[in-house]
Amino acid sequence: MEQYRNLVFSVCLRLTGDYFTAEDITQETFIAAYSNWDSFDGTSEKAWLCRIASNKCIDYKREAARRMIMTADDEMPEEATATDNEPLDTAVCNDLLSRLSDSCNKLSEPYKEAAVGYFIEGRTAKEISVRTGTELKTVQTRIYRAREMLKKLIRKEDLLG
Amino acid sequence: MNEERYDYLSDEELNSLIEDTENNAMFTAPPDLMADVLGRLNIKDSTADSDKSDMTVAEFKPDNVKEFRSFCIKVIAAVAAAVVIIAVAPIVSPKLIPDSATDYSMEYAARDADIPTKEEVLGVEDVIPSKEEVLTRNGITEGIRDSHIISDFYSKRS
Known part of the structure; x- marks a missing residue:
């Protein structure tokens, strides 16, 4: 199953348009897959995983829409209904990742180092720990805090921009 | 709509x-x-296992054995002290332990002496007889429940 983690994450990223939401849903997808392995019919693991992931993304978008303060129906732009269900194209996803990269560089040290190493360079916490000579637990904590900071930063930028 | x-x-x-x-x-x-x-799956599994059984098995440690032994010694000492107190206390101060059976009977005997008997209470001459006593005295023992006999009785009496 692990060979599909990049594919599942990419599908989630295209459907949600949010790096951290995609990460969460990818995790939930694999947890659901491991937990419900008995119900897998054995035909196509890739399609099965992507089905779980896409359904979870749609559920997330429905839930997010429910939480929004709804305006009157006649005030809603008609174009929105036509494009909401479409996955994002590659350019938009690349733009998301470049914004994530910019946000990582905006963080203060030592979170910047952890965030760049983890989110941009794709290093594991252990690799960062060995490279920087910092304790593994410390690196994990920095990554966790950097993630929370990035979530706030990116969502604030979305709200303003 | 969202759907x-x-x-x-x-x-x-x-x-x-x-x-x-x-x-x-x-x-x-x-x-x-x-x-x-x-990691999340392991946490889920461990919580699921703990849900299945509330029993937790204590980890074996040498410190636990020492702690258990000291606990046993304390319990034995407490039991021995209790036995000694039970055995020695009546000898040391017999007045502290009253003869409960004797005291109890004497107290009730004294209390009974003050209570008048039934005969003393009912020894008054002009006690109103009960309905059954009146009927028995007049030879009516059967059919007391028949209303005409009772009404005859009351009419005779009046």
């Missing part, structure tokens, strides 16, 4: 999304993603 806006993907849509993603838009997942998944 209408966000439909689940059909098989064709999903397959085309997978194909397009594989060919054009593959991104790298966060490196520790699968480790986090396995």
Whole structure:
């Protein structure tokens, strides 16, 4: 199953348009897959995983829409209904990742180092720990805090921009 | 309304999304993603196991054995002290332990002496006889419940 983690994450990223939401849903997808392995019919693991992931993304978008303060129906732009269900194209996803990269560089040290190493360079916490000579637990904590900071930063930028 | 806006993907849509993603838009997942998944699965498993049984097995440690031995010694000492107190206390101060059976009977005997008997209470001459006594005295023992006998009786009496 692990060979599909990049594919599942990419599908989630295209459907949600949010790096951290995609990460969460990818995790939930694999947890659901491991937990419900008995119900897998054995035909196509890739399609099965992507089905779980896409359904979870749609559920997330429905839930997010429910939480929004709804305006009157006649005030809603008609174009929105036509494009909401479409996955994002590659350019938009690349733009998301470049914004994530910019946000990582905006963080203060030592979170910047952890965030760049983890989110941009794709290093594991252990690799960062060995490279920087910092304790593994410390690196994990920095990554966790950097993630929370990035979530706030990116969502604030979305709200303003 | 939201359900209408966000439909689940059909098989064709999903397959085309997978194909397009594989060919054009593959991104790298966060490196520790699968480790986090396995960690969360382990937590789930351990919580599920703990739900199945409330019993927890204590880990064997040499310190636990020492603690258990000291606890046993304390319990034995407490039991021995209790036995000694029970054995020695009557000898040391017999007045502290009253002869409860004797005291109890004497107290009740004294109390009984003050209570008048039934005969003393009912020894008064002008006690009003009961209905049954009156009927028995007049030879009526059967059919007391017949209303005409009772009414005859009362008419005779009046």
